[in-house]
Every structure is written in C-alpha cells, then in structure tokens.
Amino acid sequence: MHTDFDRCYRAVQSKDARFDGWFVTAVLTTKIYCRPSCPVRPPYARNMRFYPTAAAAQRAGFRACKRCRPDASPGSPEWNVRTDVVARAMRLIADGTVDRDGVTGLASRVGYTVRQLERLMHAEVGAAPLALARAQRAQMARVLIETTGMPFSDVAFAAGFSSIRQFNDTVRSVCDLTPTMLRSRARTRFGSDDTVGTGVMSLRLPVRTPFAFEGLFGHLAASAVPGVEEVRDGTFRRTLRLPHGTGIVSLTPHPGHVGCRLVIDDFRDLSAAIARCRRLLDLDADPEAVVDTLSADHHLAPVVAKAPGQRIPRTVDEHELAVRVVLGQQVSLAAARTHAGRLADAYGTPVQDPEGQLTHVFPSVEELSEIDPQYLAFPRSRQRTLQALVTALSDGALVLDPGCDWDAARASLLGIPGIGPWTAEMIAMRGLGDPDAFPVTDLGVAAAAKQVGLPSDPRPLAVRSSAWRPWRSYATQHLWTVLDHSVNQWPPKEK
16 A cells, blocks of 8 residues: 555545554654654655555654654554465564564575565565564564563563663664653653563553454353453453463453553563464454445445444464364354363463463463373264364474465365364464455354345355455354354353
8 A cells, every 4th residue: 555655645634543554654854754643744745755564664764753653553454364475474573483483484484585585575565574573673662661660671681682782772763762761751641650570561452443342352252261261350361372481361342442461471472472462353454444345235234334343253372273163063152162171171281360260271282182082072073183183283284373374274174084164264264364264154154144134055155255355254253243142242241
C-alpha cells in the first residue's frame, strides 16, 4: 500500500486509525515518522514519504514521533494474509527468530539463502531482517522503559540487545531521547509504575476496531484445558512454553485493546511472549476488509452486521493446537478438554501459580513421544493418529510454525493416517492463521449455515464459500456466532 501515494495521503488527511500498521508517514522537514492517525496537523504533501515499516523509516534516517508512537501500533495485517516468503519471514521475525537464531537461522527456516532473503526483504519492506529485528528490539525496550521500573541493564537484556552501549545508542537514535529521559517523560504523563522484579509486567495490546471479542474469548474459555487455561474474574489466563523458560499470561478484553499481564521466568522471552499472545487473539487482523467482503453475501450480511470485527481464536503453540484438534476428533468440546487435561497433568511441565489454579504447561511433542496408552481413553485408531502426528512433528517431517508454508503443511497433515480435511482445515485456521481455511464439514458450520439460509451440505456450501475468499476462516467464526453454544458466552456462565 505504501507505494500508492494518493491513497496513503488521503488516509493521513482523514487520520484513519484503520491504516495504522499498514504503513508509516515520514516527514522530510522534521525527520520524524508517524502512524497515519497521528493527531498533529498533516504536513504538506511535498514533504511526505511513505514506508511499509518502522524499520524502513529508521533506515532512511527518520525517528519515531513522540506523540503518536508509531512503533506501538498494531502489526500489518498483510503478513497474516500472504503466503509468500517475505510474509513467512515477517511472522518469524515477530516471533523472535532473528534474536535467537540469527539471519542465517531465519533464512534456513524459509528455505532461502541469506543473500536471497535480504534482497527480497529490501524490495518488499525496505529493510533487511537485522534492521527489522532492531526495530522490534527498540519497540520492546521502549515498552519496558515506559511501563516498568526495571534497571536499564535488565531492559537491554530483555529487549535482546547484546550490550548496554548498543541499547543506549539505539534508543537515542529511534526515540531521540535517552532511556532516562524516556522513563521520566512517561512518569510525568502516566504516573509512577515501578512494576519490577520477578518477571511481572503489565501492558496494553493494541487492536484494530471493530473488535468483537465475545466470540473470541468465549471460544477460548469454552475449550480451556484444565490446569493449562482458566477464566478468572473476567480474564482468560494460560501457561506458556517459551524459548528460555515458562510463563503465565492473563488477558482481559476491552473494546479498543486487550489488557495483558505477563509473568515469565526469563525476560529474554518477553518479545516472543507478546507476539504469541497477539497471535492467540488474532490482534493484527484487518476487520474492515473482512466486513466488506462478507457483507456482500446477503445471507451472511445480517450475521456480520450483528457482531463485526470477529477474530479467530488461535494458539500460542502450533504443535499444541494440532494435538488438541486430533484429541477433539468426533467428540464433544468437554471430552476434548478432558483428554487434553489428562495429557497435560501427566506429561506437562509443572508451574507455580499463586494467583490461580494453573498447574502445567501443555507438553511438547518431545514429552509426548512415549505416550502411555492409559492416558489415551479413546479408540485405538485415534491413538495411532495422535502418535503418528507427534512423531511427524518431532522428527521434522511435518512443520507447523509461524513461518511454515500453509499449503505444504496441509499436504503433510493429510498424509497422516486418520487426519482428514476437517482436522487439516481446523489446524490451518486456528494453528497457522490461514485466513482462508474453511472446515466445511464441521457440524457447527453446517448447523449455522442452515439457520441463516445457506446450504448445509458440504459440497454446495464449499461452492458458495468461494465468494468469501480470502476470508473464509472469518466466515466460519461469524457462522459459529449464531449458535446457542458456550463458545459464544463471555464471560462464561457459572456452572
């Protein structure tokens, strides 16, 4: 979008927050870049340049606006829709792959050489992977400086910097303020908050509106695995497996943002934890594009109008989601929770939760590699399917991660005995975030389709759904909202 000057300029003139994250606006006279909805008076068109990312603007010599904070806007929804190598790389960078494995590790994950990948990234987003990771580190450092009382040495470490000097230089370059000045300014504006210490942090996760969070959080609550997930006082809580340890996140929905409270073992995992929480809640989606496309179908239009801004209930761990989908084959939601809770209790990593009743992190595929059949209280055919899935994931024959190829993942899943189209589409939709996944054989989809006047048989419904592309995952979520089911109840009803 950043190449269409007229369209970008109109968005800036209207201060349209829907375009935050799609591009940034750089001003030649001030050397500042802003989000499109920045409240200041727009500059003359001749003084404006548009860049696809904050990293590209920083590379061109611009620093972030101190008023609109463009580095804190939602991420671009473009990377959640596209399946090409650049989009896959952007999803992996957001998950912290460059910080953990370097550019070489990122390139190997997407199947390109470092030189090829850097050329593609420069052409598409105006910056190399290292620059994008640097911008992400700067954003994380700013969040920690402004919202916690952590010592700056700990902030630098948590944000992924290799030295205090690099941290100071980057913050000054990006923000035009020293870390001390940033913290003083934040305390003047927002008051003192010295949340330090043992890995505890509170922040707001920005979201594009409209945001119909009831269906999203209702689904997460209804499928919550005992000991791994819970709802407490209007907040969804769950455990996290992170690169350097474990964590517990508490997520509280609001119309314009999600409150997020994180307790983690190692601050190096902070950016990965935030990225996974955003993925879980599908916060970088583009609801306006979804509404525009789905409202064109006269049967879906009333459903969409009733609750626009639906999000897909996704996952913090693609492997976990795949295992849980297989556990849920041909059983009720309650039975699937029971099966998953039994595995978590037997094989998961224990955690301490003084604020609730979370007891375990859901087990990794390595921990499930030698499952005792006593914990698999379902037919042997499904036991074999689960064991085949775990084996394929652990030996690398099946790749499910933020940067995987969605079509290749589907093909690999369908090659596992016992995994059919419904399972593959549910994993693509909720695990991988494919916006066009469509579990057409889902009983809930069929019942909802019939209720709104759409064909309920899979074949004619699949034909009809072609008009909803590329948003069939969101059509599925909208259809589920018409059902009288616990997935649509938030806060959940007391049992």
